[in-house]
Amino acid sequence: MSTPRVRFAPAPSGSLHVGNARTALYNWLHARGNGGTFVLRVEDTDAERATPEGYEATLAALRFLGLEWDEGPEVGGPYGPYRQSKRQSLHEAVATALLEAGYAYEAFETREELEAEREAAQAQGRPPGYQGGHRDLTDAQRESFRAEGREAVVRLRTPDEGELVFTDVIRGEVTFAWKDVPDFVILRADGSPTYPLAAGVDDLAMGITFIARGEDLLSTTPRQILLADHVLDEGLLDRVLEAEGYAPRPDVERPRYAHLPLLVGEDRKPLSKRHGAVAVAEFRRQGFLPDVLANFLALCGWSYDDRTERFTVPDLIAKFSFDRVGSNPAFFDVDKLRALNGDRIKELDPAELADDLEPYFVEEGLLDQPPSAAQRQLLHDLAPLLQERIQTLAEAAPLVDWCFADEVAYEDKAVDKHLRKGRADEVLDAADAVFTELDDWDAESIMAVLDEVSERLGIGRGKTFQPVRVAVAGKAVSPPLPETLAVLDRGLVLDRIRSAKQLLGA
């Protein structure tokens, strides 16, 4: 078998949906793992949905995930153009050739007539598909329809009987009876190609050998196979390609199909905006790492064995295979994604984590843009403390915002609970004194003097640490106190303790 040529063909109607991202990932992994070629073809024929912003967002999402394409927009390749909107003349020419060869025909029914036909069929309990009424019109009939001002669509003729059996890489043998596949439209009345024609022709023209796509396209597969039969058997496509000035298609076998299980929400319905975030860009914004997203997406439908679930991207390339893609719907479990992300963050080199965190802190206004050397240093010092308490990058800033702010914002609840109670005032006085006199401003020494304070006052660590924490941070939750204080400026810490004392006095 030759090396695979796979493609990802998104409609650029906004940022990439995670379901589509998974499709892209599987294709990409298949190509990378088998020495193949990953082709990106943008299906931007629907002018209303395909916006320039959507196009940019789609490419950005793919790049964020690391899914670089070998052929496609902005990188080119021998079988372009790779934007479907620029290939319309090819699709139209193929439709015309199909018409001339008798595989397709013009049909003139109006929308109302088709509607009536459908209702009649439903009423009689028959399937509602097109009945093929205009299959065998004479030239004269066609002329007379045209004279009435009717416009024709072009339909591809499907067999009346027999069945089509094909092997789906994931589902095995799938059978469709031709009687259930009505003649389908390949060219609309306005002359524009439909999805099956455009995608089918482009896949063949680009020499795609393996098509992994959503399960929703399973039932259109017989049409595409039929179309491919007609387009290929007579050398029809090759002639059109040449006539239209396109590169001859590569000499490869016909595409095999893999229909991926749907991604669903917790209610088992297809994943949509109702379920929360669905765009790759959104997960990126929330601070999920691209490798983790790829890891998680790979697991949505694929498994390696009965226990391994953490993979690096090179692991995935080496281990991914369509053999182990399941056929039941995959639940997009955000909790699991968060857990994976948290695990990966813990493993990150703290310096790397600090770099990853920087944009989020800038976004929150905690760091200047660009950050000063001191700010950057502080973030680097804080990174190891943050590491095991966050699952996403966006969660870090709220934990340590007080380290960067000029003024602490005291939370009433924390103040009431830890400063206005017990012997907080004594603790603060003691902390003020010992911190001021401390020789070495490091975590160990701070820990030691705080323990001394506890002992002297005869209270537990909690009763000592919490008032100090609230005094300095303004809230009851923070990374470990001595370690955090140690990376801060001692003067700042003392100021905070004094302002807390004032707060209590007032």
Place this chain on the structure above:
RNA sequence: GGUCCCGUCAUCUAGCGGCCUAGGAUGGUAGCCUUUCAAGCUGCUCACGCGGGUUCGAAUCCCGUCGGGACCA
């Protein structure tokens, strides 16, 4: 309405005729640890939609049924 796909713990998933008294993970929960929050460790949470059949033996194969989804309109 028709065609196609799918149905294992609370959730996702492994399972492809004996290795299954069904494994892993997530979530929840209890305990330990503990300066808060986490993290970590230990335990609990125990499931093959239902009914037939094939077989010495079925989660695994077959038939039916119920349920969910996709597509066609």
